[in-house]
Amino acid sequence: MTGPLHNRRALVTGGSRGIGAAIVRRLARDGADVVFTYVSRAEQAAATADAARAGGVQALAIRADAADAQAVAAAVQQTCDAFGGIDILVNNAGVGLMAPVDEFSLADFDQTVAVNLRAAFVASQAAARRMSSGGRIVMIGSCNAERMPFLGGAVYAMSKAGLVGLTKGLARDLGGRGITVNNVQPGPIDTDMNPADTDFAGTIREQVLALPRYGTGDEVAAMVAYLCGPEAGFVTGASLTIDGGFTA
Numbered sequence: 001m002t003g004p005l006h007n008r009r010a011l012v013t014g015g016s017r018g019i020g021a022a023i024v025r026r027l028a029r030d031g032a033d034v035v036f037t038y039v040s041r042a043e044q045a046a047a048t049a050d051a052a053r054a055g056g057v058q059a060l061a062i063r064a065d066a067a068d069a070q071a072v073a074a075a076v077q078q079t080c081d082a083f084g085g086i087d088i089l090v091n092n093a094g095v096g097l098m099a100p101v102d103e104f105s106l107a108d109f110d111q112t113v114a115v116n117l118r119a120a121f122v123a124s125q126a127a128a129r130r131m132s133s134g135g136r137i138v139m140i141g142s143c144n145a146e147r148m149p150f151l152g153g154a155v156y157a158m159s160k161a162g163l164v165g166l167t168k169g170l171a172r173d174l175g176g177r178g179i180t181v182n183n184v185q186p187g188p189i190d191t192d193m194n195p196a197d198t199d200f201a202g203t204i205r206e207q208v209l210a211l212p213r214y215g216t217g218d219e220v221a222a223m224v225a226y227l228c229g230p231e232a233g234f235v236t237g238a239s240l241t242i243d244g245g246f247t248a
Contacts, residue, residue, distance in 0.1 A: 003031030004229040009083040011076060012036040013066055013123060014093030016045035018191035019140065022217030023090055026225045028052035028059060032088060035079040037064040037072075058083065066093035066119040067111060076126035088228050089127040091120035091163075092140040096193075098152040109155055116159035117166070124170055124181070133178030136228045137170065139163045140220075143187040143243040149208065160185075164239050171237030180236035182227045187243025190214040210245020 005027060015024040015036025024036050025048070034052050038045040038061055045061040052059035060082055064071040079086050095115045097108045124137050131137075144153060145160040167183040174181060188204050190196035196205075196214035205212045223242050226232055241247060 003029065004231075005088070005225070006031035008032040008087040008228070009079065009085055010034045010088035010090065010228070011079040011086055011123070011127070012090040012092055013064075013072070013075070013119065014038070015090075016041060016048050016061065018193060019186065019189055019217045019220050020092040021048045021051075022221040023092060023140075023224050024048055024052050024059070026218065026221035027088065027090075027228065028055045028057045030225055030229070031055075031057065032228075033058040033083050035060045035062060035075070035082060037062050037066070037075050037093065039063065039065050067114040069114075069118065069122045072119050072122045073126045076123055076130070080130055085132075086127050086130050087132075087134065088136045088138075089123055090138045090140065090224060090228075091123055093119055094140065096156055098150070098156060100152050101154055104152075104155055112155050112159050116156070117162045120163060121166060124166075128170075128174055128179065131177075131179050134233075135174075135177075135179035136232075137174075137179065137181040138224050138227050139167050139181075139183040140224075141167075141183045141185045141239065143185045143241055143246045145185060145239075146241070147247045167239065168237045175236055180227070180232065182232075182235060182237070183239040184220065184223050184227070185239055185241040185243065186215065186220050187241070187246035188214045189220060190216055204246075208246055209243075210248045213244065215242060215244055
């Protein structure tokens with residue numbers, strides 16, 4: 001197996017479906033051995049692992065809840081145990097809990113911060129301790145860090161904006177060791193959790209997007225693969241938006 005990520009070892013959190021699964025498949029296609037985490041739907045996780053292995057690489061699915069800091073750190077260790085180290089971390093796991101601010105529960109606030117922000121820090125910290133020069137850390141944020149046009153999205157936007165600051169700070173901390181840290185900010189992407197064929201999606205396409213369509217998981221995965229590859233060695237601390245003009 002050859003490719004720009006040949007012999008690289010990757011961990012993708014929340015990689016069993018949607019954008020995460022597209023990232024797993026793309027990294028595998030480019031030659032990386034891939035571990036990914038999931039919380040439920042074991043059959044779907046197995047199918048994603050099989051799809052990754054079809055390219056001739058190793059793939060492993062680990063059940064780990066991103067809200068559990070110990071489980072997140074353990075997933076990094078399991079990646080190193082399985083493949084002998086870690087070169088790429090993609091912090092993709094996330095939740096999108098929405099409610100008006102006067103109705104948003106503290107439990108949902110804590111869950112959002114734990115999954116969308118704390119897990120990214122925990123995984124990045126654990127991975128950085130094991131990465132050598134050339135390591136890559138990629139956050140999967142959201143264009144809602146820059147624009148939140150819906151009611152009820154304050155906490156979600158806050159959590160994704162937090163990834164912007166975390167990315168910049170980690171890029172400074174790890175740059176001297178040759179490790180890059182970047183943030184990919186998708187806009188409306190057609191997934192089973194955010195399908196492009198609903199009335200809401202139609203409104204977004206017609207009234208919000210510059211390009212009148214939803215994006216695909218494969219398009220996001222292509223940007224992630226670029227950041228993980230050798231051609232992006234001088235890109236760090238950046239937030240790259242892939243949103244069809246949502247924030248234009």
